Amino acid sequence: MPNNKTDCVAVGSSLNDKALLGGILIFTALLYLPTLNYHFVYDDQGQIVDNALVRAWRFVPEYFQSHVWQYLYPNALGNYYRPLNVLWFRINDALFGLKPMGWHASAVLLHLLATALAFLIVRRVTDRPLVAAVTALLFGIHPTRHEVVAWVSGTTESLLAVLFLGGFLAYLASRERRTIVWMSVSCFFYAASLLAKETAAVLPALVFAHSFLYGLRRVQSTPLTTWQRFYHAAARASVYIPIAILYLVIRVHVLHGFSHAQVQVSVSTLLLTLPSVLFFYLKQWLLPIRMTLYYDLPFRTHWDLLHVALPLVGLGAVAVGLWFFRRRLGTREMTFALAAMVLPLLPVLYVSVLPIGELVHDRYTYLPGLGAALLVGLALQPLYKGRLVFGLPQRLVLVMLPIIVALSYSTANASSYWVNEFNLFEHAHRLAPENILARNNYAIQIAHNGDQGTGIAMMQKLVDERPGFFLANYNLGRLLYEANLLGAAEHYLQVARNLEPDMPDTYSQLGLVYLRAGRWDDAARNFRYATALRPRDATLHFALGVSLAATGNCAQGRSELSAALLLDPELTRAKEQMDKCVASAAGPSQAPGQSAAAGLPVGASAADQDRLPSPRVGRPALAPVKGP
Numbered sequence: 029m030p031n032n033k034t035d036c037v038a039v040g041s042s043l044n045d046k047a048l049l050g051g052i053l054i055f056t057a058l059l060y061l062p063t064l065n066y067h068f069v070y071d072d073q074g075q076i077v078d079n080a081l082v083r084a085w086r087f088v089p090e091y092f093q094s095h096v097w098q099y100l101y102p103n104a105l106g107n108y109y110r111p112l113n114v115l116w117f118r119i120n121d122a123l124f125g126l127k128p129m130g131w132h133a134s135a136v137l138l139h140l141l142a143t144a145l146a147f148l149i150v151r152r153v154t155d156r157p158l159v160a161a162v163t164a165l166l167f168g169i170h171p172t173r174h175e176v177v178a179w180v181s182g183t184t185e186s187l188l189a190v191l192f193l194g195g196f197l198a199y200l201a202s203r204e205r206r207t208i209v210w211m212s213v214s215c216f217f218y219a220a221s222l223l224a225k226e227t228a229a230v231l232p233a234l235v236f237a238h239s240f241l242y243g244l245r246r247v248q249s250t251p252l253t254t255w256q257r258f259y260h261a262a263a264r265a266s267v268y269i270p271i272a273i274l275y276l277v278i279r280v281h282v283l284h285g286f287s288h289a290q291v292q293v294s295v296s297t298l299l300l301t302l303p304s305v306l307f308f309y310l311k312q313w314l315l316p317i318r319m320t321l322y323y324d325l326p327f328r329t330h331w332d333l334l335h336v337a338l339p340l341v342g343l344g345a346v347a348v349g350l351w352f353f354r355r356r357l358g359t360r361e362m363t364f365a366l367a368a369m370v371l372p373l374l375p376v377l378y379v380s381v382l383p384i385g386e387l388v389h390d391r392y393t394y395l396p397g398l399g400a401a402l403l404v405g406l407a408l409q410p411l412y413k414g415r416l417v418f419g420l421p422q423r424l425v426l427v428m429l430p431i432i433v434a435l436s437y438s439t440a441n442a443s444s445y446w447v448n449e450f451n452l453f454e455h456a457h458r459l460a461p462e463n464i465l466a467r468n469n470y471a472i473q474i475a476h477n478g479d480q481g482t483g484i485a486m487m488q489k490l491v492d493e494r495p496g497f498f499l500a501n502y503n504l505g506r507l508l509y510e511a512n513l514l515g516a517a518e519h520y521l522q523v524a525r526n527l528e529p530d531m532p533d534t535y536s537q538l539g540l541v542y543l544r545a546g547r548w549d550d551a552a553r554n555f556r557y558a559t560a561l562r563p564r565d566a567t568l569h570f571a572l573g574v575s576l577a578a579t580g581n582c583a584q585g586r587s588e589l590s591a592a593l594l595l596d597p598e599l600t601r602a603k604e605q606m607d608k609c610v611a612s613a614a615g616p617s618q619a620p621g622q623s624a625a626a627g628l629p630v631g632a633s634a635a636d637q638d639r640l641p642s643p644r645v646g647r648p649a650l651a652p653v654k655g656p
Contacts, residue, residue: 047419048161049147053140056168059436060136060443063178064129069449070321070469071181074100075117077126080566080595082117091115092223095283099564103530105288107381109279112191112223113184120180131180138186139177143168145193146398150405152200153238154361158412158424159405165428166401169435171316174442175391184225185394191221192228192372192395199235199264203244211267218268222275227395229272230371236265237367241360289380293327300328300336301387302377307339308388309373310346313400316435319442321456322463325387327379350403357406365406369399385465390442450477464490468499475507483507491520498527502534509541517541532561536568543575551575559588566596574605 068077074097081087081099090098091114095106124130147164151157176182195217202210214235221228239261243252252260280286293301308325328335354362372395379387393400411424418425445455450473456463457470467490475483487504494500505521508514518541525534535558542551555572562568573588585605592602 045147045151045157045160048157049144049164052147052161052165052168053144055165056143057136057140059169059439060139060177062440063132063136063443063446066128066132066178066446067448068126068128068131068180069446069452070179072179075114075181076121076131078565078567079117080564082114082121083596085118085122088115088118091118093282100562101531102563103561105285106283107287107290108226109282110184110223110225112220113187113225116183116187116224128180132178135177135180135183135186138183138190139168139173142186142189142193145190145197146401149193149197149200149398150402152197153242153364154406156409156412158421159402159409162405162408162424162428163398163401165432166404166435167397169432169439170313170397170401171319171435171438171442172312172390172393172397174319174439174446175321175389176394178443178446182391185391188221188225188228189395189398191217191224192231193398195221195228195231196234196238199238203242211264215268215271219271219275222271226279227372227375229275230374232265232268232272233371234367235268236261237371238364239264241364287378287381290383291327291380293380297327297329298379300331301379303339303343304328304335305377305379305388307342309393309396310343312390312393313397316438316442318459319390319438320445320459321389321452322385322460322466323388324460324462326462327387353407357403357409361406362403365399365402367399368402369396372396372399385463449473464494464497464500468497468503472503472507475510480507480511484511495523496527498524498531501527502531502537505534505541506537509537509544512544514541514545530561532558532565532568535561536571539571539575543578548575548579552579552581564595566592566599566602569595570599570602570605573602577605577608 076082079099081090091111096108096110096114097104097106120131120134123134143164146167147160150163151160154160176185195214198210198214198217202208202214218228218231221231240257243257244260276286304325308323312319331337350357350362350366373392376382376389376392408424408427411427412421415422445451449469453466453469453473456466460466467486471483471486471490473483474486484504484507487500487507490497490500491504501520502524505517505519505524508517508520518538521534521538521541524531525538528534535554539551539554539558542548542554552572552575555568555575559565559568559572569588569592573585573592575585576582576588577585589602589606592599593606596602
């Protein structure tokens, strides 16, 4: 077999590491340049735009004491303890405010940093610059990155990757010199990555795999036996155990448990579903077309040829192929690549903790993409020699050029739908018409785009099919309210309230219904419930203050309006209402709900009432959902 390492080092003298990496980063940045003009979409609304906790530094300690969605759903059980993710949002808010361009620029920069780390890691592991270059290029431009780079909230994955890969790179450095110092750095990054996303828990396993495969040090005089390599690998990986235990204790304390099932699935259903999930991720990497936010991939409850047997055959064929070509790829490097691909994917295979309708996502392949890209880089090794063109092997250029063009086109196409919510959900519904979240969110967009009748009809059909689906009932109530069909809106909102009694959005929407109907006491009572469930929401305090003032209780109304201003000093409407409430109190007495001489805009008109907040809920509830 040819000495690929020698061939690659010789080629590396034509284009050094900096030139290779620089070209890759520039090309990747240009590919994602259009995303700078994109809007905030989907979870960005709840996690960033409407989240008062990312508006001020004084809330930072709370990030470490609650789950990601604590602000919106304080009483719901969450699975996401990611304080550094929220801190990342706070830093961006401090730098850019609510200007999306800055947030998208930081998302691109974070992706470029992860791509650079992928290059550095593979360069150290293989000592082959072209293997590292191909790996980093595929990692950077592959279409499965569209969610992570084009969507601000998707930076959860790239932030995790930067910290995770930084920790692994520090481990690699510890094998050459200053072991204690570099392992301390690695442990620091491991702790930080755990606080960014729970997937980081697999870093010690990856360190063990690498240490076992490559021995104690990068260069060692005598080979180690299998048991010696196992012992030294276990010792190196055990350094991370105290951090993992401490994280586990904190996580269980904050989340009131390690995790909480979103759907109840049997072991047999889980086993029957996993083949289609794994085959989905394999297909997304090898044939990345028709990418979208949601996919039609339900749970499988019984054995069948198309969705269970064929995926197993496909996965088995890939496994046999890798085994057959293991020597050509390099057995050690191939095994490490598989570990780097499979280990970070394991947490998302625990599908019972994923919300219904979100069994798979392209963003889950972000960190595992390093191992998948490395496998491709190893497979192309026969092309890393021969005549040079622009400092690169001619055969490699001829093979990679069409691949790069195809991947770039698919990436640009997949990313383009994240420009705004209508494009995002219209595309998702077109590609996954049976996905209940795609149907729910697209119906909302149709209604808000001017076709209320069609949007309401779509949502009604979803409710008829899934009467126990909270989001569909809630959003049908919202759309009926916006169409001024108050009786029907109240009915479906009450159904939603019965399904999820701790969801504050339902009470706030009912409050709006009652305001428009002139039922001031009912409105105030529901806004009070909503505020009790979500006490840090300035808009809910504002709505409660206005509704209290409408009942003639101006003193309590001013108190709630003051609380709204304390939470959000930029909520100028609250100050306006406080002034009007004072003027109203100074004027002649009036009947509850009647506008004061100063012009209190409650009960005056539907247009005035629409100035009050109407929460936007297009995501699944955090509380457990029954049935697959």
